[in-house]
Amino acid sequence: MKTILLLFALAALLINTACSMKGSTAINPCISTPEPNTRLTASVNPTAVQSPDTVASYHYEGAGIALSLPADWEYAIDAHDAEAGQFSIAFWPKAQPQAVLEVVHYGTPFGVCGTGLTTQTVSFANGLEGSMGTYADLDNWSFIAFENDYVAHNEGIGLWWDAYGAQALEILGTAVFGEEAVR
Secondary structure, eight states, rough: OHHHHHHHHHHHHHHHHHHHHHHHHHOTTOSSSSOOOOOOEEEOOOSSSSSEEEEEEEEETTEEEEEEEEEEEEEEEOOOTTTTTEEEEEEETTTTTTTTTEEEEEESSOOOOOOOEEEEEEOOOTTOOEEEEEEESSOOOOOOETTTEEEEEESSSGGGHEEEEHHHHHHHOEEEGGGGOOO
């Protein structure tokens, strides 16, 4: 009996250690609702721009993200956090603000933990390629990791993916990362 309890305690310790690796960001497939955070929100206003698209962009010390958003999408920017070493742009359809697709630049290498993860390469219209990660117990993908520590995270987009998923991928197809996003 003591052996069984010891095995359970050891397994729990190993799982907690693997998912709290320092220097990486872990995705926990058991968490379905993202933690709330403070965002600088800006609505896309089609009358404020001449084209139906607006560019959501943010940069910090040579790193940057720029995305072209249609008029019926909104976005929020999480400015650079010195402690975490990251910043992000989240976007969503105006009609579905309860879930977002968030593109993050990490100051440290991106990493994941968990079982049942499969990845596949996904290519976008702008020539960008990423590694799309999907956990076996989830209906939608969890992340798309791009080069240079840029990652798109699914933050509950299963709520609107059927209606807006193709358009969301088109938006990711406009992404520009790094110093090029500053121009």
